[in-house]
Amino acid sequence: MKSLEELKKIREEAIKNVNLRKENDGIKIVVGMATCGISAGARPVLMSLIEEVNKRGLENVTINQTGCIGICRLEPIVEVYPSDGEKVTYVNMDSEKAKKVIAEHIVNGNVVEEYTIGYVEK
Amino acid sequence: MNFYRSHVLICGGTGCTSSSSDKIEEEFNKIILDKKLESEIKVVRTGCFGLCEAGPIVIVYPEGAFYSHIKVEDVSEIVEEHLLKGRIVKKLLYKESVSDEKIKSINNVDFYKKQKRIALKNCGVINPEDITEYIAMDGYLALGKAVTEMTPEEVIKTIKDSGLRGRGGGGFPTGLKWQFTAQAEGNEKYVLCNADEGDPGAFMDRSVLEGDPHSVIEAMTIAGYAVGANQGYVYIRAEYPIAVKRLQIAIDQAKEKGLLGKNIFGTDFEFNMEIRLGAGAFVCGEETALIASIEGERGMPRPKPPYPANKGLWQKPTLINNVETYANVSSIILKGSEWFKSIGTEKSPGTKVFALGGKINNTGLVEIPMGTTLREVIYDIGGGIPGGKKFKAVQTGGPSGGCLTSEYLDSPIDFDTLTELGSMMGSGGMIVMDEDNCMVDIARFFLDFTVEESCGKCPPCRIGTKRMLEILEKIIEGNGEPEDIDRLERLAENIKTSALCGLGQTAPNPVLSTLKHFRDEYEAHVNEKKCPAGACKSLLSYRIDPEKCKGCTLCAKACPSSAIEGERKEIHFIHDDRCIKCGACMEKCPFGAIKLA
Structure with a gap:
């Protein structure tokens, strides 16, 4: 270890590994992972959400799985729960859409209207 | 680099390991591999979570789901339901974490809510065998700050101002110790860590070393910088194999990263560290006996003064602190002395770790701010006494301490209050006793321990404690005479004032304090040949x-x-x-x- 900067660099990298274990009151993202969700392709959606959140170093976001959300025909479903305010439900998701949700909704705060259940079911 | 969506933390403390948490880890790894989840789920073996009663413990993040009493057979259900489908397996959760159909995360369980973790902050959170996890939790930042931005005097001043007192039991101001060693003349100095925890039922230091060994290494290196030492030794008993193993791994990793050795953080400062194994003699927890043992001599205390700060290891100035004391240092350097002083009481700032045992529901390891009352520890955190039995007394300070009765339940816990009440803080053993415990028998238990552990150097301890034990045994067997109680008291006072070291001087304490609070029990044994608690077989x-x-x-x-x-x-x-x-x-x-x- 040659300098404090070197240590801080290692720390930056290492933090991503343990962030999951910290108390987190921020945004919760939930992916439907019942049989219906998994067979519709929820796993790649989940993985790209995680990858994107980690790449961007978003510390106040937790990603979780849940069981059947109830509208199996629209799976994979992703629900976003902000720390305050109403949840947003995205349907018929895939990896690319998941990345866009992170970039547009989570980072910039703009709900991606065309993926939401309200828009799709109009 | 892999991004994991979930971490499975398995307790790797001594308690959970002895109820096969190692096999549980193997099973998780096997099933996760079977289900091809290895790139999504990370399995981590941590140090003690503290709630040993509920072991083996498994925590799943990000939910913080708190699984207790897990068996190898339960693993497949947790993987299939929780990790694969996201459904927490309620029936396996710690009972208190499921209430009103809502699931509480581990941090919201009563046992943890009243605690304040400084020394144990990383225990049960990080993998003790991975230095990068320690670094992620701000590890080694304090060392970096100390050696690059602070002078040794500033480091000592910070520790002094914080009011940190020795957690091994004595409660001596840590900063003063550092200052004395720094001021002592000599170009060769040593930093020692006393990890010879030997009180019956105590496992605080063991758990810190098992769960967060780097915190001790970092603090000792900071201490080396402050007092001007280049060599540190951790004296740890060989009967703590997991702690020894993880500490050695941690030392090796710190060396590899250049956090031990030459030119630490690019400065001229050099510090090296080695482990010295003790054979498990209680007296070696006494600092001069510990030093003798490291030197290869028989572990016997030496008269003080001279104090180790002036003439310690190899007759050189030596700083010696206990494990838990060191575990507080890096947080104080990073957050400042004012922060530390804001926790706890005025004369005893900070927190204290206790090993809670005996007749208590939540047996385990707790860290509380000083000034918390005994009642809060025993009832709110400890969950009270099993079977609806009545609280009788709590023993603190191990074989050197004493008993406190129910009238003191609302007394705040700090160094001075406990001493005033006739017990002591000690290293942190806390044994709860209920109506079925006979106090004469408790005194006999601790005396038996000190007789066994007396090194034999000075007669008051070698012969005196043996005589006391004989009198106690006589009373318990129903052969006590009325004069025996006075004899016991006289002997106790004599040993207290004439023994050479702390072990002998405090050995009579369990007798004196039980005599003080439960004299009637002694008298019942002697005069009526009865044991009121119904514990002494010969009197039944x-x-x-x-x-x-x-x-x-x-x-x-x-x-x-x-x-x-x-x-x-x-x-x-x-x-x-x-x-x-x-x-x-x-x-x-x-x-x-x-x-x-």
Whole structure:
């Protein structure tokens, strides 16, 4: 270890590994992972959400799985729960859409209207 | 680099490991591999979570789901339901974390809510065998700050201002110790860590070393910088194999990263560290005996002064602190002395770790701010006494400490209050006793321990404690004479004032404090030949209730010493002179006719 900067660099990298274990009151993202969700392709959606959140170093976001959300025909479903305010439900998701949700909704705060259940079911 | 969506933390403390948490880890790894989840789920073996009663413990993040009493057979269900489908397996959760259909995360369980973790902050959170996880939790930042931005004097001043006191039991101001060692003349100095925790029922230091070994390494290196030492030794007992192993791994990793060795953080400062194994003698926790043992001599205390700060290891100035004391240092350097002083009480700032044991529901490891009351620890965190029994006393300070009765339950816990009440902080053992515990027997238990552990150097301890034990045994066996209590008291006072080291000077404390609070129990043993708690076998006798006895002869058949007489269908009788008090008759009697009196 040659300098404090070197240590801080290692720390930056290492933090991503343990962030999951910290108390987190921020945004919760939930992916439907019942049989219906998994067979519709929820796993790649989940993985790209995680990858994107980690790449961007978003510390106040937790990603979780849940069981059947109830509208199996629209799976994979992703629900976003902000720390305050109403949840947003995205349907018929895939990896690319998941990345866009992170970039547009989570980072910039703009709900991606065309993926939401309200828009799709109009 | 892999991004994991979930972390499975498995307790790797001594308690959970002895109930096969290692096999649970293997099973998780195997099933996760089977289900091809290895790139999504990370399995981590941590240090002690503290709630040992609920072990083996498994925590799943990000939910913080708190699984307790997990068996190898439960693993597949957790993987299939929780990790694969996202459904927490409620029936395996710690009972208190499921209430009103809502699931609480581990941090919201009562046991943890009242705690404040400084020394244990990383225990049960990080993998102790991975230095990068420690670094992620701000590890080694304090060392970096100390050696690059602070002078040794500033480091000492910060520790002094924080008011940190030695957590090994004495409560001596840590900053002063650092200052004395720094001021002592000599170009060769040493930093020692006392990890020779030996009180019966204490496992605080062990858990810190098992769960967060780098915190001790970092603090000792900071101490080396502050006092001007280049070599550190951790004196740890060989009977703590997991702690020894993880500490060695941690030292090796720190060396590899250049956090030990030459030119730390690009400065001229050099610090090296080695482990010294102790054979497990209690007296080696006394600092001068510990030093003698490291030097290869027999572990016996030396008269003080000179103090180790002036003449310690190899007659050189030596700083010696306990594990938990060191575990507080890096947080103080990073957050400042004012922050530390804001926790706890004015004269005892900070927190204290206690190993909670005995008649208590939540056996385990707790860290509380100083000034918390005994009641909060025993009832709110410890969950009270099992079986609805009545609280009788709590023993703190191990074989050097004393008992506190229910009238002191609302006293705040800090160094000075506990001493005033006739007990002491000690290193942090806290043993709870209920109405079934005989206080004379408790005193005998601790005396038995000190007699065994006395090194034999000074007569008051070698001979005096042995005589005390003999008197106690005599009382317990029902042969006590009225003068015995006075004799015991006199001996105790004499040993206290004349023994060479702390072990001898404090050895009579369990007797003195039980005499103070429970003299009536001693008197009952001596005068009435009765044990009020019903614990001392020799003072009990078995009686057959003539109303209930049906003359079935089962008791007489069960008696190994033919002490029961009686014809079939007639009331039986126990001969006290032949009875060996084994209780076999009582177990056999189908009518509940045999009683203890």
